[in-house]
Amino acid sequence: MRSQKRRIAVVPLGEVPGIVPKSIAAHILGYLNVNAEVLSPLRHPDYAYDPRRLQYNAGAVLKALESHSFGRYEKVIGVLDVDLFVPIFTYVFGEAKQGGKYALVSLNRLRKGHGEGAFVPEPIYLERAAKVALHELGHLYDLHHCSDSRCLMHFSGGLEYLDRIPLYFCRYCSVFMRDALSRPRHRRSKG
């Protein structure tokens, strides 16, 4: 029996187009049947800016996010419009700690179309953001990268890969995800 309802928070970090967090929350409900709520924005992550890379350090943003308790939420997805990096990659669309509570989705590169200065229509932009969010959420529920290129957990190293993966998990990953979501929530021991 489920004693506590699962809840996922979607929280903008700085200014992001309002439709994006709403769409991410709707996708979480629609694909995973888990309630997701959009919270009021937290401050813009200027503290994570790296002047040498002209990008924002994903680890530093995650750390700041972790300093908020978000007690009633099981998982927290921060959505931001700045370009993120982790030391080993040029850039990342998202970042999450495997099996953790907090993840990030960067919208910065998701508007780009094919060709110089081109942009994709809004539905594709929203779909890309939903893919990144559900993929990172998969990591939070301890799913690893999947070798099946027709799976949302397949690693996407660029937009062409992101556009190629579908907006759903393969059979194996779906079972894993369903399993993770059917386990009772951990009792909170602190905060």
Ligand SMILES: [Zn+2]
């Ligand atoms: Zn991943």
Ligand SMILES: [Zn+2]
């Ligand atoms: Zn898979």
